[in-house]
Amino acid sequence: MHSPAPGFFDNPMVEATDIHFSFGQRPIYSGLNMVIPRGKITVILGPSGCGKSTFLSLVGGRLRPGSGGLLFDGAPIPPPGSNRLFEMRRKMGMLFQSSALLTDLSVFDNVAFPLREQTDLPEELIRIVVLLKLEMVGLRGARDLMPAELSGGMQRRVALARAIALDPDMVMYDEPFVGLDPISMGVIVKLIRELNDALGLTSIVVTHDVSEGRDIADYLYLLGDGKTIGHGSPEEMTDSDLPQVKQFMGGLPDGPVGFHYPAADYWADLSQPSP
Numbered sequence: 011m012h013s014p015a016p017g018f019f020d021n022p023m024v025e026a027t028d029i030h031f032s033f034g035q036r037p038i039y040s041g042l043n044m045v046i047p048r049g050k051i052t053v054i055l056g057p058s059g060c061g062k063s064t065f066l067s068l069v070g071g072r073l074r075p076g077s078g079g080l081l082f083d084g085a086p087i088p089p090p091g092s093n094r095l096f097e098m099r100r101k102m103g104m105l106f107q108s109s110a111l112l113t114d115l116s117v118f119d120n121v122a123f124p125l126r127e128q129t130d131l132p133e134e135l136i137r138i139v140v141l142l143k144l145e146m147v148g149l150r151g152a153r154d155l156m157p158a159e160l161s162g163g164m165q166r167r168v169a170l171a172r173a174i175a176l177d178p179d180m181v182m183y184d185e186p187f188v189g190l191d192p193i194s195m196g197v198i199v200k201l202i203r204e205l206n207d208a209l210g211l212t213s214i215v216v217t218h219d220v221s222e223g224r225d226i227a228d229y230l231y232l233l234g235d236g237k238t239i240g241h242g243s244p245e246e247m248t249d250s251d252l253p254q255v256k257q258f259m260g261g262l263p264d265g266p267v268g269f270h271y272p273a274a275d276y277w278a279d280l281s282q283p284s285p
Contacts, residue, residue: 014047014229014243021084023048023180023212024069029078031064038064040236042078051206051213053223055258056233062216063107065233066182069214070102071095083179100128103173103181107188109165111157111172117144118153121172128176143171147201163194170201180212181205187219199226220259224248232258 024046031039038061046052054062067073068080071087080087083101088094111120121140125131131139144150147167157165166186173181183202187195199222206213217223223230224244232240232247232255240247240255247259256262273279 018050018229019045019047021048022046023083024214025079025081026065026068027079029068029080030076031061031068031073032076037236039075039078042233042237044231044238044241046212046214047229048212049206049210050228051202051215051226052229052231053215053217053227054231054233055218055220055223057258058218060233061236062218062233063184066104066184066214066216069182070099070104100176101179103176103178105166105169105173105181105183105186107185109157109162109169111165111169113157115157116153117149117155117157117160117168120157120168121175124172124175139175140171143175144168146174146205147171148197161194163190163197166190166194166198167201170198170205174205174209174211177209178211180214183213183215183217185217186215187217187222195222202226220261224259234258 022045024044026042026044029039029042030037031042042061042065044054044065054065056062064073068075069082069087071090074087074089082098085098088098112123115123118140121143122136125136125139141150141153144153147170149164149167149171152160152164152168157168160168186198186202190198202213202215203226205211215223215226224247227244230241230244230247231238234254240250240252242250247255250256250259
């Protein structure tokens with residue numbers, strides 16, 4: 011694959027070096043290396059269970075790698091519960107897959123929540139900030155509605171307004187396109203691109219949707235077998251001859267990624283007595 015333009019990876023926002031991580035006896039990463047360029051949209055692709063969302067949890071400090079180096083803005087991710095971690099998290103915004111809106115709060119109060127919890131701003135200024143963020147996602151007129159009154163796409167947009175409420179340096183998106191109709195999906199894709207460029211953000215988008223990920227990305231990573239199995243620009247990944255990359259980007263049923271979960275011999279398994 012071709013090298014990116016000179017300076018593309020200078021002063022990266024996130025650096026992961028030889029990361030190993032397991033859930034109990036189940037290994038997730040066995041030498042993951044990844045560099046997230048500053049000011050760009052990086053899309054992380056991969057099949058379900060390959061560790062895409064786990065990477066966001068490691069960057070956010072909710073999980074700790076078993077070994078390896080993980081830097082955010084040039085500094086190691088602090089341990090869970092530390093004041094340094096809370097300070098670092100203020101530079102991060104997060105859009106959860108389920109939107110995770112607080113169901114008993116209005117749209118306005120959901121967006122205002124991080125401002126009220128993390129700052130000493132007066133309510134007059136919080137109101138201005140909230141309306142500004144809601145205007146950016148096109149929902150200023152919905153500020154008095156409750157989450158249950160919103161469509162799935164509108165909930166995702168409110169969650170995005172909340173994610174940028176504190177003006178973070180980086181926003182992480184966990185499967186932002188799941189469950190959306192084509193119009194709502196197009197709106198979210200457009201918002202992620204426009205907000206990233208207008209606000210000078212760094213964005214990490216985790217998804218298994220190849221088309222949307224390819225459309226929005228400045229750079230793509232494909233995870234598999236506990237590692238990065240392919241990376242490059244959208245064009246480079248689309249044209250890749252690497253078997254696993256070609257299979258995933260093309261949505262091919264046959265290839266190195268098998269259909270069956272590893273198991274003992276089928277006929278031998280059937281002949282075993284019931285436990």
